[in-house]
Amino acid sequence: MRTQVGIIGAGPAGLLLSHLLARAGIDSVVLEARSRDYVERRVRAGVLEHPTVELLREVGLAERLDREGMPHDGISLRFDGGDHRIDFADLVGRGITVYGQQEVVKDLIAARLRDGGDLRFEVSDVTLDGLADAPVIGFTDADGQRQELRCDAVAGCDGFHGISRGTFEPQMFDREYPYAWLGILAKAAPTQHELAYANHPRGFALYSMRSPEITRLYLQVPPDTDAGAWSDARIWDELGVRLAADGFTLNEGPLIEKSVTGMRSVVAEPMRHGRLFLAGDAAHIVPPTGAKGMNLAIADVRVLAEALTDYLRRGDESGVDAYSDTCLRRVWRAEHFSWWMTSMLHVSPDTDPFARRLQLSQLHYTVTSRAAATSLAENYVGLPHGENR
Ligand code: RFL
Ligand code: PHB
Numbered sequence: 509m510r511t512q513v514g515i516i517g518a519g520p521a522g523l524l525l526s527h528l529l530a531r532a533g534i535d536s537v538v539l540e541a542r543s544r545d546y547v548e549r550r551v552r553a554g555v556l557e558h559p560t561v562e563l564l565r566e567v568g569l570a571e572r573l574d575r576e577g578m579p580h581d582g583i584s585l586r587f588d589g590g591d592h593r594i595d596f597a598d599l600v601g602r603g604i605t606v607y608g609q610q611e612v613v614k615d616l617i618a619a620r621l622r623d624g625g626d627l628r629f630e631v632s633d634v635t636l637d638g639l640a641d642a643p644v645i646g647f648t649d650a651d652g653q654r655q656e657l658r659c660d661a662v663a664g665c666d667g668f669h670g671i672s673r674g675t676f677e678p679q680m681f682d683r684e685y686p687y688a689w690l691g692i693l694a695k696a697a698p699t700q701h702e703l704a705y706a707n708h709p710r711g712f713a714l715y716s717m718r719s720p721e722i723t724r725l726y727l728q729v730p731p732d733t734d735a736g737a738w739s740d741a742r743i744w745d746e747l748g749v750r751l752a753a754d755g756f757t758l759n760e761g762p763l764i765e766k767s768v769t770g771m772r773s774v775v776a777e778p779m780r781h782g783r784l785f786l787a788g789d790a791a792h793i794v795p796p797t798g799a800k801g802m803n804l805a806i807a808d809v810r811v812l813a814e815a816l817t818d819y820l821r822r823g824d825e826s827g828v829d830a831y832s833d834t835c836l837r838r839v840w841r842a843e844h845f846s847w848w849m850t851s852m853l854h855v856s857p858d859t860d861p862f863a864r865r866l867q868l869s870q871l872h873y874t875v876t877s878r879a880a881a882t883s884l885a886e887n888y889v890g891l892p893h894g895e896n897r
Pocket of ligand 1: 667802
């Protein structure tokens, strides 16, 4: 088999890359380890930055997003018994959209299949060879047949636990945090329209949602927590305590999902090795506090699609040569923002009284200084694509 770009992984990065390349007349094949059903149900991110939404609109992927996505003009920071709104619309004139990652993935799969895209699910034993000049991807297809896919370039969009990054030795930068998030989806109508990030002496909590009927909530827990050890009643009690604010009520309901997510920051440099290009979680991880992971994956593949198009159409290598540096500037900005939000909002045994006073000072400053609030707002809604900072 032959294609121009072999894409490993059908998450937001791999699927969107395939769509953007197809629009530019470039062929690709997407190889995914899981089933279509699995990737369409995997519950993850929920916040789309403004530049992400604009891009999805520009490339014809926003029909359902514009109907079902929930535009938000702000968030609130809850601490010291007070609830403080950060008004994105007023501060930066842009907002975010709450729309589940699995909805983005469903829309992308539907669009690729409608356009005749080649998506192979349930492949296994993926191998990469010839990355210096003539890439060959080996894989076992869903019927158990061994296959070889020759291509001009490979996009490693296989997430944090994929195989692409392991084919070379990028320099790794990382931080682990002494906590994790216990996330739940509840069949309960949200009682407020916007997200609330709470810093409570007992730990962080986040109030989010997926639809007018579904609430999405998170609790900071110790890193080795077994989700099963938390009964539904204990989760609701703890959420009630940490999210408490004047006039706020928590609607309880049956839990549809319950899982624990580790928190880490990781960057691999460079994001390119010969004809292999890493994108999304395969190259970098952020803790979820800044809601940046999926948005970064999308920003990467926008840059990569343009670079590969110039290279494969006209032999112009300037874009592929600049790919890693271009992406890493945005990646490190998001790494900083996510680390900053995480450090400001979580309380752990490492948070000594000095660190606690610093957190509260930073929170008070952020909600009372227009300059500080604007900095949070412009990072949260997403810096414009193509701006290098
Ligand atoms: P993905 O989505 O992990 O997709 C990688 C795909 O590659 C497949 N794969 C392989 N396929 C073939 N062969 C192999 N050897 C393979 N190995 C792996 C996998 O099955 C998978 O389908 O990576 P991608 O596309 O880079 O997308 C990144 C995002 O998924 C991720 O950054 C976000 O979900 C992070 N994230 C959030 N991001 C946001 O922008 N906003 C948020 O609000 C937000 N909240 C979150 C989050 C992630 C969370 N979890 C569970 C990690 C909240 C949570 C709880
Ligand atoms: C979510 O709704 O899943 C969500 C929202 C904001 C975050 C992380 C996750 O920072």
